[in-house]
Amino acid sequence: MENSKLPLHLCHVHKLSNFINRTHILVHSVALVFLFSYRASFFFQHPKTKATTLPWLLVFASEVILAFEWLLSQSFRWRTVSRTVFPERLPEDDKLPPIDVFVCTADPEKEPTVGVMNTVLSAMAMDYPPEKLHVYLSDDAGAAVTLNGMREAWRFAKWWLPFCKRYGIKCTAPGAYFSAGEDDGDEDGGFGGSEFVQEKTHMKEKYEVFKKRVTENGRIGDTRSNSRRDHSAVVEVIQETSSDDAEAIQANEAKNMPLLIYVSREKRHSQPHNFKAGALNVLLRVSGVISNSPYILGLDCDMHCNDASSARQAMCFHLDPKISPSLAFVQLPQTFHNISNNDIYDSQLRSALKVLWKGYDGLGGPCVCGTGYYIKRVSLCESSISEARDAMKLRQCFGPSNEFIKSVRQINKPDHMLIQRNNAQPNEIQLLASCVYEDGTKWGKEASTINLLKPYLFRKKELCQVGFLYGSVVEDYFTGFHLHCKGWISVYFDPKRPQFLGSGTTNLDDFLVQGTRWSSGLVDVAISKFSPLIYGPFKTRNFLHSMCYAELALFPIFYFLSLWGFATIPQLCLLNGIPLYPQRIWMMKSVTSHLYGSVDAFMKKLGMREASFFPTNKVDNVEQLKRYNMGVFDFQTSLLFLAPMVALVILNMASFAVGIARGIFVGELDKMFIQVFISFYVIVMNYPIIEGMLIRKDKGSIPLSVTLVSALVSLIFYFFGSIIFM
Numbered sequence: 043m044e045n046s047k048l049p050l051h052l053c054h055v056h057k058l059s060n061f062i063n064r065t066h067i068l069v070h071s072v073a074l075v076f077l078f079s080y081r082a083s084f085f086f087q088h089p090k091t092k093a094t095t096l097p098w099l100l101v102f103a104s105e106v107i108l109a110f111e112w113l114l115s116q117s118f119r120w121r122t123v124s125r126t127v128f129p130e131r132l133p134e135d136d137k138l139p140p141i142d143v144f145v146c147t148a149d150p151e152k153e154p155t156v157g158v159m160n161t162v163l164s165a166m167a168m169d170y171p172p173e174k175l176h177v178y179l180s181d182d183a184g185a186a187v188t189l190n191g192m193r194e195a196w197r198f199a200k201w202w203l204p205f206c207k208r209y210g211i212k213c214t215a216p217g218a219y220f221s222a223g224e225d226d227g228d229e230d231g232g233f234g235g236s237e238f239v240q241e242k243t244h245m246k247e248k249y250e251v252f253k254k255r256v257t258e259n260g261r262i263g264d265t266r267s268n269s270r271r272d273h274s275a276v277v278e279v280i281q282e283t284s285s286d287d288a289e290a291i292q293a294n295e296a297k298n299m300p301l302l303i304y305v306s307r308e309k310r311h312s313q314p315h316n317f318k319a320g321a322l323n324v325l326l327r328v329s330g331v332i333s334n335s336p337y338i339l340g341l342d343c344d345m346h347c348n349d350a351s352s353a354r355q356a357m358c359f360h361l362d363p364k365i366s367p368s369l370a371f372v373q374l375p376q377t378f379h380n381i382s383n384n385d386i387y388d389s390q391l392r393s394a395l396k397v398l399w400k401g402y403d404g405l406g407g408p409c410v411c412g413t414g415y416y417i418k419r420v421s422l423c424e425s426s427i428s429e430a431r432d433a434m435k436l437r438q439c440f441g442p443s444n445e446f447i448k449s450v451r452q453i454n455k456p457d458h459m460l461i462q463r464n465n466a467q468p469n470e471i472q473l474l475a476s477c478v479y480e481d482g483t484k485w486g487k488e489a490s491t492i493n494l495l496k497p498y499l500f501r502k503k504e505l506c507q508v509g510f511l512y513g514s515v516v517e518d519y520f521t522g523f524h525l526h527c528k529g530w531i532s533v534y535f536d537p538k539r540p541q542f543l544g545s546g547t548t549n550l551d552d553f554l555v556q557g558t559r560w561s562s563g564l565v566d567v568a569i570s571k572f573s574p575l576i577y578g579p580f581k582t583r584n585f586l587h588s589m590c591y592a593e594l595a596l597f598p599i600f601y602f603l604s605l606w607g608f609a610t611i612p613q614l615c616l617l618n619g620i621p622l623y624p625q626r627i628w629m630m631k632s633v634t635s636h637l638y639g640s641v642d643a644f645m646k647k648l649g650m651r652e653a654s655f656f657p658t659n660k661v662d663n664v665e666q667l668k669r670y671n672m673g674v675f676d677f678q679t680s681l682l683f684l685a686p687m688v689a690l691v692i693l694n695m696a697s698f699a700v701g702i703a704r705g706i707f708v709g710e711l712d713k714m715f716i717q718v719f720i721s722f723y724v725i726v727m728n729y730p731i732i733e734g735m736l737i738r739k740d741k742g743s744i745p746l747s748v749t750l751v752s753a754l755v756s757l758i759f760y761f762f763g764s765i766i767f768m
């Protein structure tokens with residue numbers, strides 16, 4: 043009773059980091075304004091020649107693009123949040139809603155069947171009432187090895203599921219569970235006894251047998267492997283086939299097994315299959331007439347459950363009456379099990395999942411990320427066409443199957459929570475999985491089109507969302523965007539223990555191929571009529587949220603344009619002696635005047651110093667003027683100004699020299715390259731200081747005493763820096 047009053051989850055707003063982020067945005071914006079005014083002034087002041095105008099324009103364009111991209115990306119840093127859940131406060135098991143699990147596979151060669159079955163088994167073994175779990179596997183290859191694998195998985199599940207339940211196994215994928223290191227002590231839930239050890243060994247043997255049978259099936263040869271792009275539909279509910287006694291007894295213990303269904307949709311050369319989104323839409327239809335669960339867990343075939351309680355955790359959001367009515371999905375991070383410490387390709391998408399998505403969440407929720415999401419079925423099969431007389435319209439939207447339309451009506455009713463498994467007719471299922479089913483329907487299409495006002499005017503009248511959207515290979519992003527445009531929200535939940543683990547890209551080729559697909563899918567959306575930059579601001583709940591979507595769609599274009607600009611134009615200009623950037627003076631100013639100015643301001647604020655105003659010198663010194671006119675720096679200034687500047691240069695000279703030496707003697711130049719380069723860059727940019735220190739002997743050069751003091755300062759700096767960093 044008491045539990046029902048306590049919240050199921052909490053949302054924490056990161057106040058401090060949001061404050062820091064916003065301050066940084068302000069400071070960075072001011073710097074950008076200065077840069078742009080410097081650029082603008084060029085066009086009014088300098089004697090222009092064609093040779094300099096063009097590179098300046100190009101670099102200016104690159105800078106504007108990069109700055110705009112930067113601005114969009116700041117939306118992710120505006121309001122970051124994180125979340126906690128309390129699954130122990132959930133209602134009793136009999137009140138939990140049913141869940142359909144969708145697993146997709148497409149190619150038994152690239153996606154080994156044993157791995158796919160591990161995902162399937164891990165979903166079946168989740169800590170959730172088994173009669174409320176239905177696991178569907180979509181096999182786009184229509185491969186016999188996969189169907190056989192499913193049957194083997196079912197047999198093995200009869201042993202594996204009770205084992206997981208009895209010992210509270212968290213990582214429910216057998217492969218990952220058995221290969222985990224010995225130190226993974228918490229895996230046995232405290233059952234360190236000999237009975238457990240014995241059973242674990244027994245289970246491991248069973249798993250080896252299972253693996254062998256699955257792989258052997260694969261080796262025997264897949265008769266249908268040539269027909270990957272051309273085959274008819276196969277839908278099979280995996281059931282008891284064995285007459286083996288031991289298995290029958292085991293089946294008794296596991297009598298409440300989740301439903302396991304193999305779905306291979308029909309594919310024909312003549313019909314577009316719309317990749318993963320197409321496969322998911324077939325699953326939506328087929329599951330609609332079999333289990334029609336109100337919630338769906340979407341998984342890629344390489345993403346196994348690593349935390350059996352994930353469904354309960356997700357329900358903490360879906361069953362919260364405050365957010366539930368508008369909550370479309372809960373997205374969990376994509377985490378990988380095969381990432382090296384260095385992660386040189388950033389396969390972990392660290393910045394996206396650890397930083398950006400928390401900000402996305404703070405504004406209305408992240409997009410669908412393809413895998414590891416718990417989505418509400420009604421958000422994908424939404425219909426405000428309710429009257430019986432609109433049967434024609436419903437068929438135009440959802441296709442000719444009356445059974446399916448019935449299922450849509452069911453889930454669109456309020457309080458649709460508990461549903462019975464149906465006995466759908468086999469020919470109805472064949473129809474739903476056929477490749478022509480979607481012809482002339484609204485499947486994969488956004489119902490409201492071009493006219494921006496139309497959705498507002500007709501919103502009340504009729505609205506239907508028919509599955510995952512086509513038109514981009516990043517169906518997840520595109521679908522998520524539309525859901526948000528329709529007023530749904532989503533939640534990002536990143537618990538300590540990763541709930542799902544998949545395999546990330548571990549070679550440059552895969553990484554770049556995947557990146558290219560994502561870019562092309564995102565740019566598809568960016569240049570479509572649904573470009574988030576134009577369409578988003580009118581439709582999403584807040585402008586910043588649409589900026590997040592715009593950033594994701596546009597960053598491939600913006601980065602490539604601006605980086606190509608920066609990677610070529612300054613270099614060409616350097617070769618031709620065309621200066622592009624302000625000369626060094628701003629650096630000197632930054633490390634001295636700005637520092638002192640700020641310290642000054644703070645000290646005044648704290649009452650430690652009286653306000654002062656030293657008028658700028660208006661009297662010219664002849665010699666100084668001469669040097670100035672010759673473009674030679676005059677270092678006749680106070681030690682206070684010179685020392686930090688010179689000290690920084692000395693520090694950079696030293697680190698550059700050491701960096702090169704390390705490269706030669708230790709061989710770490712590849713690791714340190716960027717740092718060496720930065721030192722080199724600083725040295726080059728500050729060459730006049732070096733000149734003034736070592737080469738020049740005139741009055742305006744840097745006195746030896748200053749050099750010595752600065753060297754001492756940098757030594758002290760190095761000393762303390764090393765203490766802090768070590």
Ligand SMILES: O=c1ccn([C@@H]2O[C@H](COP(=O)(O)OP(=O)(O)O[C@H]3O[C@H](CO)[C@@H](O)[C@H](O)[C@H]3O)[C@@H](O)[C@H]2O)c(=O)[nH]1
Nearest residue numbers: 146147148182317318321342343411412413515516518556
């Ligand atoms: O025609 C297809 C193509 C792919 N898939 C499945 O889609 C999933 C993702 O494909 P994968 O090759 O693993 O692509 P990734 O780049 O790793 O996928 C990321 O990017 C995709 C969008 O491009 C998202 O759908 C994924 O969830 C996300 O993990 C896999 O389970 C595939 O079997 C199909 O079912 N049918």
Ligand SMILES: [Mn+2]
Nearest residue numbers: 342344544545
């Ligand atoms: Mn993948």
